[in-house]
Amino acid sequence: MSSAVLYMSMSLDGYIAGPNDGLGNPGGDNFGRLHEWLGSGDSSSGQGHDGFRPAGEQSAIVFEEMMSTGAVVVGRRTIEQAGYWGGEHHGGVPIFVPTHRPPLKDPPGQVRFVTDGIESCVAQAKAAAGGRNVLVHGAVTAQECLRAGVLDELQIHLIPFLQGRGRRLFDTLPEEVELEIVRVIDTPEATHLRYRVRRRPDSKGPETVRNRA
Amino acid sequence: MSSAVLYMSMSLDGYIAGPNDGLGNPGGDNFGRLHEWLGSGDSSSGQGHDGFRPAGEQSAIVFEEMMSTGAVVVGRRTIEQAGYWGGEHHGGVPIFVPTHRPPLKDPPGQVRFVTDGIESCVAQAKAAAGGRNVLVHGAVTAQECLRAGVLDELQIHLIPFLQGRGRRLFDTLPEEVELEIVRVIDTPEATHLRYRVRRRPDSKGPETVRNRA
Numbered sequence: 001m002s003s004a005v006l007y008m009s010m011s012l013d014g015y016i017a018g019p020n021d022g023l024g025n026p027g028g029d030n031f032g033r034l035h036e037w038l039g040s041g042d043s044s045s046g047q048g049h050d051g052f053r054p055a056g057e058q059s060a061i062v063f064e065e066m067m068s069t070g071a072v073v074v075g076r077r078t079i080e081q082a083g084y085w086g087g088e089h090h091g092g093v094p095i096f097v098p099t100h101r102p103p104l105k106d107p108p109g110q111v112r113f114v115t116d117g118i119e120s121c122v123a124q125a126k127a128a129a130g131g132r133n134v135l136v137h138g139a140v141t142a143q144e145c146l147r148a149g150v151l152d153e154l155q156i157h158l159i160p161f162l163q164g165r166g167r168r169l170f171d172t173l174p175e176e177v178e179l180e181i182v183r184v185i186d187t188p189e190a191t192h193l194r195y196r197v198r199r200r201p202d203s204k205g206p207e208t209v210r211n212r213a
Numbered sequence: 214m215s216s217a218v219l220y221m222s223m224s225l226d227g228y229i230a231g232p233n234d235g236l237g238n239p240g241g242d243n244f245g246r247l248h249e250w251l252g253s254g255d256s257s258s259g260q261g262h263d264g265f266r267p268a269g270e271q272s273a274i275v276f277e278e279m280m281s282t283g284a285v286v287v288g289r290r291t292i293e294q295a296g297y298w299g300g301e302h303h304g305g306v307p308i309f310v311p312t313h314r315p316p317l318k319d320p321p322g323q324v325r326f327v328t329d330g331i332e333s334c335v336a337q338a339k340a341a342a343g344g345r346n347v348l349v350h351g352a353v354t355a356q357e358c359l360r361a362g363v364l365d366e367l368q369i370h371l372i373p374f375l376q377g378r379g380r381r382l383f384d385t386l387p388e389e390v391e392l393e394i395v396r397v398i399d400t401p402e403a404t405h406l407r408y409r410v411r412r413r414p415d416s417k418g419p420e421t422v423r424n425r426a
Contacts, residue, residue, distance in 0.1 A: 012369070012392065012408070013383035014227040030389070146375070156225070158371075160394045160408055162359070164386035170226035173377035176243070179225065181373045184399040191397055193404060195225070195373055 002126040003152035004073065004145060006136040007066050009034040009190070010169050011159050016139055017167040026081035028166055034159050037189035038063070049090045058185050062155065062192045070129030071096065073121055073145075075138030084108045089135075096125045098141060122150040139169045146177060151197055153182065158191040215339040216365035217286065217358060219349040220279050222247040222403070223382050224372050229352050230380040239294035241379055247372050250402035251276070262303045271398050275368065275405045283342030284309060286334055286358075288351030297321045302348075309338045311354060335363040352382045359390060364410055366395065371404040 010016050011034060018028030027034075037059050041051040049067060054060050072095040079085065079097055087109015089095055095111045097103075098121040103113030114121035122145060125134045136145060145151035156169075178198040185192035223229050224247060231241030240247075250272050254264040262280060267273050285308040292298065292310055300322015302308055308324045310316075311334040316326030327334035335358060338347045349358060358364035369382075391411040398405035 012406075013386070014381075033389075158406075160392035162383055162386055162390040162392065164383075164389055168227075170375055170377075173226070173375055176246075176377055177375040179373035179375065181399070181401060181404065184397060184404055186394070186397040186399075188394060191394065191404070191406060193225075193371075 002070070002129050002131060002133055004122050004126065004134045004136050004150060005069070005153040005155055006142045006145070006151055007155045007157075008137065008139070008142065008169055009037070009157040009159055011161045011163040013162045013164065014168045014170065015163040015166040016169045018163065019166050021081060021167065023081060026083075030163075033161060033163070034157075037157060037159070037187070054189075056187050056189065058187045059189065059192065062157070062185060065133075066135060066155070067091065068132060069093065069135040070132030071125040071134045073098065073125045073134055073136045073141060075141035076101065077140060078138035079111070084111055087111055094125070094128045096121050096128075098144070118144045118148050119150055122148075139167055139171070142169060143171070143173060146197070147174060149199070153197065154179070154193075154195040156193045156195070158193055160190075215283070215342050215344060215346055217335050217339065217347045217349050217363060218282070218366040218368055219355045219358070219364055220368045220370075221350065221352070221355065221382055222250070222370040222372055224374045224376040226375045226377065227381045227383065228376040228379040229382045231376065232379050234294060234380065236294060239296075243376075246374060246376070247370075250370060250372070250400070267402075269400050269402065271400045272403065272405065275370070275398060278346075279348055279368070280304065281345060282306065282348040283345030284338040285348045285350065286311065286338045286354060287349075288354035289314065290353060291351035292324070297324055300324055307338070307341045309334050309341075311357070331357045331361045332363055335361075352380055352384070355382060356384070356386060359410070360387060362412070366410065367392070367406075367408045369406045369408070371406055373403075 008016050018030045021028030038052045038054050054063055067090050071093050072089050074097060076097050076099045096114050097111060098114050098118050107113060114124060179195040180198050182196050183194040221229050231243045234241030251265045251267050267276055280303050284306050285302050287310060289310050289312045309327050310324060311327050311331050327337060392408040393411055395409050396407040
């Protein structure tokens with residue numbers, strides 16, 4: 001069965017983008033630091049997304065999993081700053097962008113806008129993924145997926161770095177969410193932590209083990 | 214040589230205490246969740262700190278290291294909420310509390326207040342530790358130690374849990390800090406991450422690899 005899996009590089013203090021992010025400064029100041037575990041992306045490292053393949057064997061496992069997903073769900077802020085990746089993220093898979101703002105009339109390449117909510121967006125992506133997993137990306141989108149109970153797993157690349165400021169991955173969650181550790185991959189550049197969102201059997205939403213007083 | 218090592222249980226989203234913490238509610242709401250990897254502390258589990266020894270062998274390694282430290286540096290907010298641990302944390306080692314507020318006249322047990330700054334506090338603790346490491350505890354104290362360049366290592370017990378609100382371990386760092394991953398211990402209850410703070414050879418402060426624009 002297809003799972004919606006969040007892939008994010010995060011500093012130990014919880015940041016996934018630097019300060020001052022915007023169209024002219026994608027990912028904010030010093031965004032590269034969080035992604036040093038990946039290849040440099042230049043053409044000498046390979047064509048297209050192959051250029052980002054990490055040199056380390058263990059990190060490459062995680063990278064290959066990410067690149068074998070059958071669809072992408074990504075927040076509009078993220079993909080706008082990335083110039084829509086030129087319309088292609090990897091392998092020609094469809095890219096679904098949940099948005100409340102008017103969508104572009106002619107989205108580039110594989111990009112599709114979804115305006116009827118995050119549940120619909122993830123469902124469409126899963127349907128399009130052909131049984132493969134769905135890559136979820138972006139902090140706002142991650143939190144929306146968690147709130148709606150449609151995020152299945154989290155693959156966090158935890159970077160040995162305290163960034164101090166910027167955008168946090170988890171900023172406003174309305175309730176506690178219990179996770180299960182699925183796998184830990186230990187490399188010098190990043191600790192790759194894979195979690196499954198625990199659910200109550202009778203609920204589509206994430207399990208909240210304790211009520212808040 | 215003695216190292217100052219921060220020991221903290223932290224949720225994946227960076228919280229080390231729940232909301233509404235105070236004297237009547239030490240550690241805030243649902244504080245226990247972050248410490249489930251430890252023993253329950255009740256007397257049937259053992260005497261004194263032995264009651265907190267985790268059942269799992271791998272987690273016990275980290276616990277034993279913590280309990281073999283020769284001194285404690287702990288923030289005043291933390292130790293006040295903990296009722297000064299009755300004056301004893303473990304093994305009768307001295308407990309140093311950096312503070313700007315007037316200290317208690319007759320601090321209980323092994324507690325000593327230090328009013329001349331965090332550098333002095335950590336130096337006194339190292340001197341008293343008899344070559345053993347120093348256990349550092351508390352979010353404010355951790356950040357003060359990082360800022361002053363007197364924190365050597367961090368032992369984070371990363372809990373598979375999104376807490377959503379409360380007090381964060383890393384809230385206000387004035388600069389980026391590079392870490393080196395020393396060890397990763399993978400257990401179902403917690404991922405025990407040990408980091409060394411990287412320093413420039415010519416500086417006592419933490420290395421800041423990049424200047425902020």
